[in-house]
Amino acid sequence: MKTINTINPSTMRSNAIKVLGLLAATAVFTSCDNDDDISAENEEEVITTVEYTLTSTTDATNVVVFTSVDADGEGPLAPVETVTGTLMASTVYDGSIKFLNELESPAEDITVEVAEEADEHEVFYIDSITDLTVAKVDTDANGNSLGLDTTFTTGAAGTGTLTIVLRHEPLKPNDGTLLNAGGETDVQVEFDLVVQ
Structure with missing residues (x-):
């Protein structure tokens, strides 16, 4: 007899949500780093x-x-x-x-x-x-x-x-x-x- 493995749809959805969440968090951290670099570059000069x-x-x-x-x-x-x-x-x-x-x-x-x-x-x-x-x-x-x-x-x-x-x-x-x-x-x- 042949065994067929089935994937529970709710498990698939849960895993997909976790992966998307990790990707979103990575994008947020990356964009924060870039913003910090830009603001440091454009820091106003002191003119005395x-x-x-x-x-x-x-x-x-x-x-x-x-x-x-x-x-x-x-x-x-x-x-x-x-x-x-x-x-x-x-x-x-x-x-x-x-x-x-x-x-x-x-x-x-x-x-x-x-x-x-x-x-x-x-x-x-x-x-x-x-x-x-x-x-x-x-x-x-x-x-x-x-x-x-x-x-x-x-x-x-x-x-x-x-x-x-x-x-x-x-x-x-x-x-x-x-x-x-x-x-x-x-x-x-x-x-x-x-x-x-």
């Missing part, structure tokens, strides 16, 4: 120092430096802003900006990373003097504005403020305003502006 240097295109001795130093990074101390040199009326300046993390020793130059990831960054310059213009002269690989290098043109004498903002992952291209750019602010500083 912003230094914006303007050099007159007609008088190399006319140099103006705007410096903001936040000695404790994201700590409770407010940044200290200083301006050295004199901005002259009706003058064109070549501008360059640096971003540093001086909590590191030696200081880490974040400007290098911004330049390397130009498509993910943009520097914005907002001033409150009507006849002063700041034009970005450098671009990312797609031809969109970056703003590490600028042309800074003064008009009549006056006073106001200059705000500098570094944005991470802004919308590109944009209309040049923070409102339209989106993204996240890596650092924002404001200086008193005097044109003589």
